[in-house]
Amino acid sequence: MKTPNPARRNEQSRRAILSAAFDLVAESGYAKLTVEAIAARAGVGKQTIYRWWPSKGAVFVDAVLAVTGDEKGHLALPDTGDLGADLRAVLRAIVDEYNDPRLDTMSRAMTIEALNDPGINTEIVERIMGPHLEATRERLRSAQRAGQVAEDADLDVAVELLYGPIYHRWMLRTAPLTHEYADTVAEFALRALRAA
Template identity: 60%
Template sequence: MSRQTAPDPSRRSQQSRAAILAAAADLVSEVGFAKLTIEKIAARAGVGKQTIYRWWPSKGAVVFDAFLAVSEDASGSLALPDTGDLAADLRAVLRPTADELTDPAFDNTGRGLISEYLVDPDLLREYRERLLDPLLEVTRDRLRSARTAGQLPADTDLDLAVDLLYGPMYYRWLHGLGAVDHAYADRLVAAVLRALGATDGAADGAPDGG
């Protein structure tokens, strides 16, 4: 007589959580952030609303986790290359950033999440701790390495440098001021390195095609 194994509650919870995140990612692409509701996510995932609220306090929190799950699957671990060619290494992070910002699925999600960050301090803190701050820190580390190597002046303000790299791109995307593409990313890297007083070798690396 075979012995039946009791269902594993943790496995069931993991499956429900994955279904919720997948439903949120699909729905925000289909209907947009503004029209997305917890009820729609629950119906698509096949769970009750209370199951969602057990893990997330708001629609924005669910969508943010769904966005992170998709981003991690697509890009893997967060890191910048350190090849010795500072311009090329910065292009290697700004070009994918441009691609992400101009992806139609991200555009709706990103703008919706920004509106949530402005009114939800807890969600803003999550965004800072889990996404923005790690990105800025790895970029700061790469610039610090270049400063140590003499490619940037010894008094380079690294906080200002990362603001100069990412700020214009997000400003241009958010306000629809023009193309956010590889060509713009390359021009931005060159302009920032010139403004920082990078050595010729660091500032003038010729971008590869694209």
């Protein structure tokens, strides 16, 4: 296998491919995404896709990252001093995202890809979830300093306490994701975390 020279890469084609992949999933769902369709929509030869990505899943993840990545910066969670309010705000925002059909579709597609390919899973977790989880830990650390969270609380578990329930309900569709539900989860988490 000869590795291509990235310096010579056609930036225009790269962008056309990513946006074609993204749009196709948005329009027809991930199951109908094919490399040929991406190539056709992007006005590109199939080989140009295979030259730079190992699979259609990788293309799709890159496409989502290209869109998501633009939103860099507003990663830090609000820190009003009122931990409960801040957590409720974050969980409600997440619930809103999952309720957006577009984002719902994309997220489930990403999840399928992550399940099929551990490498893609790593990439997704590191580049998308990771920063968000770290921002959440940072907020909790701040709360620890303020004495609102037990000093010895394991913050890795703490974030899972916050996001795990919502993720569970979203994945399994066991019940609707509402703001009220977000508040309940936040309330439970607060109780679990607060200093004795």
